[in-house]
Amino acid sequence: MKILAKTGNEAMAYAMKQINPDVVAAYPITPATEVVQIFSNYVADGEVDTEFVAVESEHSALSACCGASAAGARVMTSTASQGLALMHEILYIAAGNHLPIVIALVNRSLSAPINIHCDHSDTMGSREAGWMQLYCANSQEAYDSIPIALKIAEACGVPAIVSTDAFIISHCMDRLEVLEDDEVQKFIGEYNPKYFALDLENPKTYGPLDLQDYFFEHKRSQIDAFSKVLSTYNKVAKEYEKLSGRYYPAVEEYKTDGADVAIFTAGSTADTAKEVVDELREQGRKVGLVRMRMWRPLPVEEIKAALGKFKAVAVMDRSDTMADFGGPVFLETRGILYDLDKKPIITDYVYGLGGRNVEIADIVRVYDEISEIAKTGKVKKLVTYLGVRGEE
Amino acid sequence: MATLKELAKRTEGLVGGHRACAGCGASAAIRQILLAAADKPTVCGICTGCMEVVTTIFPFTAWNVNLVHNAFENSAATTSGMEAAYKALKRKGKIKGDINFIAFGGDGGTYDIGLQSLSGAIERGHKMLYVCYDNEAYMNTGYQRSSATPYGAHTTTSPSGKKIPGKQQKRKDLTEIIISHDPAYAAQATPGYYMDLIKKVEKALAADGPSFINVLSPCVPGWGYPSEQTMNISKMAVETLFWPLYEWQDGVYTINVKPREPKPVEEFLKLQARFRHVFKPGNEHLVEAFQAHISRQWERLLRKEEASK
Numbered sequence A: 001m002k003i004l005a006k007t008g009n010e011a012m013a014y015a016m017k018q019i020n021p022d023v024v025a026a027y028p029i030t031p032a033t034e035v036v037q038i039f040s041n042y043v044a045d046g047e048v049d050t051e052f053v054a055v056e057s058e059h060s061a062l063s064a065c066c067g068a069s070a071a072g073a074r075v076m077t078s079t080a081s082q083g084l085a086l087m088h089e090i091l092y093i094a095a096g097n098h099l100p101i102v103i104a105l106v107n108r109s110l111s112a113p114i115n116i117h118c119d120h121s122d123t124m125g126s127r128e129a130g131w132m133q134l135y136c137a138n139s140q141e142a143y144d145s146i147p148i149a150l151k152i153a154e155a156c157g158v159p160a161i162v163s164t165d166a167f168i169i170s171h172c173m174d175r176l177e178v179l180e181d182d183e184v185q186k187f188i189g190e191y192n193p194k195y196f197a198l199d200l201e202n203p204k205t206y207g208p209l210d211l212q213d214y215f216f217e218h219k220r221s222q223i224d225a226f227s228k229v230l231s232t233y234n235k236v237a238k239e240y241e242k243l244s245g246r247y248y249p250a251v252e253e254y255k256t257d258g259a260d261v262a263i264f265t266a267g268s269t270a271d272t273a274k275e276v277v278d279e280l281r282e283q284g285r286k287v288g289l290v291r292m293r294m295w296r297p298l299p300v301e302e303i304k305a306a307l308g309k310f311k312a313v314a315v316m317d318r319s320d321t322m323a324d325f326g327g328p329v330f331l332e333t334r335g336i337l338y339d340l341d342k343k344p345i346i347t348d349y350v351y352g353l354g355g356r357n358v359e360i361a362d363i364v365r366v367y368d369e370i371s372e373i374a375k376t377g378k379v380k381k382l383v384t385y386l387g388v389r390g391e392e
Numbered sequence B: 001m002a003t004l005k006e007l008a009k010r011t012e013g014l015v016g017g018h019r020a021c022a023g024c025g026a027s028a029a030i031r032q033i034l035l036a037a038a039d040k041p042t043v044c045g046i047c048t049g050c051m052e053v054v055t056t057i058f059p060f061t062a063w064n065v066n067l068v069h070n071a072f073e074n075s076a077a078t079t080s081g082m083e084a085a086y087k088a089l090k091r092k093g094k095i096k097g098d099i100n101f102i103a104f105g106g107d108g109g110t111y112d113i114g115l116q117s118l119s120g121a122i123e124r125g126h127k128m129l130y131v132c133y134d135n136e137a138y139m140n141t142g143y144q145r146s147s148a149t150p151y152g153a154h155t156t157t158s159p160s161g162k163k164i165p166g167k168q169q170k171r172k173d174l175t176e177i178i179i180s181h182d183p184a185y186a187a188q189a190t191p192g193y194y195m196d197l198i199k200k201v202e203k204a205l206a207a208d209g210p211s212f213i214n215v216l217s218p219c220v221p222g223w224g225y226p227s228e229q230t231m232n233i234s235k236m237a238v239e240t241l242f243w244p245l246y247e248w249q250d251g252v253y254t255i256n257v258k259p260r261e262p263k264p265v266e267e268f269l270k271l272q273a274r275f276r277h278v279f280k281p282g283n284e285h286l287v288e289a290f291q292a293h294i295s296r297q298w299e300r301l302l303r304k305e306e307a308s309k
């Protein structure tokens, strides 16, 4: 096994190199620019056979990816924030046409105000587009998730986004265990789609007009394909564990045994929260952590099983829904837990927007408050904006 | 160049049974273009718009070649992706032989919302032909103005009202914009001169790089004329110098049709309901302004041809 020192962006670019996609069409944007740059170097140095299309916008990046994928190529791209927003129209088209494109994404806040730092509003704003979403907690996970996502995408005909936190992961050097190129190749296998637009023997029309008489069935079949993603994920993640020794469940539990309360969060904050849990556990406090890694499709049963056992849960959301009712993870989690006979009390902490640092003390405060709620059964504030000036 | 006889023997790329209006100029143009391309396998992209809508209503398709429709503004980017995939898959030995790549877009999908996508694809040098079927408005959505709509024309968003007589702006010269990208080949054509169009498609597909053909395509309900008049109007556009047929390659302009005695532009305008109001008393200045613009454009083109010799 090889051990390297790489940032999140370098790790994702390295995984792309080992995948050696047929086509990469991409456009630079901070903080994902490096992924595109590093990959261009691989192309320039002949380390990959990829046809690199340096497009003039993210809209064209994803459009070219769709064309290439429809043509039968294995296709990847990279973006963040405004770039994903500019792709928004085409995200739905890629998914609706079952094109298994993978985006190596860095989560950055959306304008306005303009800001280049981390929050999850970009991908959370694209939840309904029909892409699998994996949120990574560190570079190693980002590296590992790229081939995992590709394999699932191609197996299910569902495109996928693998994301890391802007700067916190994308630009921080970390220890990285990598596979050999041929191990990655063997793991992902060859891509031979059943239908492809360069199949000259069987000309077809891709992306036709679909009216009241068929559209609904086709949408239903897309949802059907999506419903196979989670079970495929569970299989592929196990397969990857055999290969690498690293296993990533869709929903990760950390020290939840005997815990009364838990934080439920995603991305790098989960790694920070683990440190806090360790400390509080040493003090004898009954706290745990649940990390959401997959947020599309929703791992519903896993979330019920993981969160159902607590007296109280604090969701930490790194974006807001502008519903005046908290963040998306909070809202959807409440929906998932609704069916349980015995449900935990659940509150939301919207935190870290625009890269606002989340400190150990912030997380300790969340554990303190949620422990108090578990004890008293009383919720003083359903949604808290953590660490914002002017909030008490 | 393929003769008519040879063309007649080729497999049609776009077959009948689709739902275009009788006399649709754009569908006739696409049919001719695909015939011209049919000596090699052809893979197409298309923008959202009339042609995509009338030819691909699921579960039917009028296309005998592979076609990818993505969105309204991105058939250039989408087709460039297919061309990139082709190069990659050919290198890996997964695909053999040559393929023509042709992207289609209406004037809305090309002059307006898709201009950036087209500009980018041409600048990147993909070996593909982009065809704008220019029917001078957004026909699919009910005849709204585009930047290809000519001065004075009535559309549903540049109506001839009590105060404002139709579109107040001149049309954009897209062909010239594309030429300034230094493509491998660029031309203007129209289906009324079908052998000219065939020849241009052959040249464009043979050129080693990105090529572009702007095809003026009369639209029966949008322009307002009887359906049997399509080819006449197409020819009249050339005879009045409204739509010069010319090509550009390696820096050289060639005007393909130079009417010995050009007809006044009225002859083109008066055939179409969209210009009806310009013939109302008191609107004479509109026709004069129209004619002045057309003459100026023609003079300029002649000078460009002369200078590039």
Ligand SMILES: Cc1ncc(C[n+]2csc(CCOP(=O)(O)OP(=O)(O)O)c2C)c(N)n1
Pocket (backbone or CB within 6 Å): B047, B048, B049, B050, B051, B072, B073, B105, B106, B107, B108, B109, B110, B135, B136, B137, B138, B139, B140, B141, B146
């Ligand atoms: C992003 C986007 N904006 C608007 C539309 C609506 N729309 C569909 S086709 C069209 C006009 C097409 O005009 P043109 O490209 O000239 O083609 P035509 O219909 O005239 O053949 C419009 C406005 C759309 N589909 N997508």
Ligand code: SF4
Pocket (backbone or CB within 6 Å): B019, B020, B021, B023, B024, B025, B026, B027, B050, B051, B054, B135, B139, B140, B218, B219, B220, B221, B222
């Ligand atoms: S509206 Fe015009 S462009 Fe559309 S099908 Fe009819 S004639 Fe053709």
Ligand SMILES: [Mg+2]
Pocket (backbone or CB within 6 Å): B106, B107, B108, B133, B134, B135, B136, B137, B138, B139
């Ligand atoms: Mg049009």
